[in-house]
Amino acid sequence: MSVTRSDVEIALARVTLPDGRDLMAHDLVRALRIEGDVVHFVIEAPNADVARQMGPLRDAAEKVVSEIAGVAKVQAALTAHGPAAKPPSLKIGGHPKPQDGPTKPKGVARVVAIGSGKGGVGKSTVSANLAVALARAGRKVGLLDADIYGPSQPRMMGVSKRPASPDGKTIIPLQAHGVTMMSIGLMMEEGKAIVWRGPMLMGALQQMLGQVEWGELDVLLVDLPPGTGDVQLTLCTKTELTGAIVVSTPQDVALIDARKALDMFKTLKTPVLGLIENMSLFVCPDCGAQHQIFGHGGVAAEADALNLPLLGSLPIDLETRLAGDGGTPIAAGDGPMAEAYARIAQDLIERGVA
Secondary structure (H helix, E strand, O other), rough: OOOHHHHHHHHOOOOOOOOOEOOOOOEEEEEEEEEOOOEEEEEEEHHHHHHOOOOOHHHHHHHHHHHHOOEEEEEEEEEEOOOOOOOOOOOOOOOOOOOOOOOOOOOOOOOEEOOOOOOOOOOOHHHHHHHHHHHHHHOEEEEEEEOOOOOOOHHOOOOOOOOEOOOOOOEEEEEEEOOHHHHHHHOOOOOOOOOOOHHHHHHHHHHHOOOOOOOOEEEEEEEOOOOOOHHHHHHHHHHHHHHHEEOOOOOOOHHHHHHHHHHHHOOOOOOEEEEEEOOEEEEEOOOOOEEEEEEOOOOHHHHHHHHOEEEEEOOOOOOHHHHHHHHHHHHOOOHHHHHHHHHHHHHHOOOOOO
């Protein structure tokens, strides 16, 4: 018998607080998810002082959920909802400041760009999941969403708080799924279009690289916008890049644009670390039949022709999309897709680039 979200919520509603109202009525339960016979959830206290007194409440919540038929394990965490971060007073965007030459963010060992020639090939999904997979492999990972016009990492990584800027100069990034992340989407009003010319894009990228307190990182992944424009040019010429990964579908139209991205990195003297074929095929969940919706093997053939590594071939997967929309990348869990990203992450680690 499979465990449902409703089963867990009903059980948690049996746990009451001193005022007689239950956990669900107080809206204290966060990040509830069910993975097979394992149930995960977080109890969020209003502040740290209250959290220190809620240990017995968490234990009671674990007990009632563990008594549900079909539940083998319960993982409950207790956290505190701190005060809202003070909005940074610094201005985002504007003309870039002069640099003597390419630099790296302080404390960051390697910077790897993830690009594509066109949009819609799943580059941001790959970036988010690869960051999480590397973190699960024990690396200290940062993720910079440099897709200024279409930032999607806040949704995919499940973060929405505005980063703090204690002095109006530095920016404190957010943490999600073991990854230190930053996105222009966290600095702007939700739903508001960013209408900037090239110099403002370049200035914003420079700020997110140089003014964010990234801390000590083994690798910083930079999720680039599609195409070969100002952001790519700025990153490749102003940052000491370890290299770039190009994501494409096997479709001929996508490969045409992927070749342009490859040529761009070559022109800018940025090493290409390898290619990833996304949406390689679709496996029918009902009958198991494989369908090559966008063709198959095109990226592998391109990698072979250019003598570049094919880092992985990833299928179209409904759960990957649902996980991204839900704010918990598929690589954070278990299953075939998580294992696929883990293999790519391990390959990059063994190559010494992550």
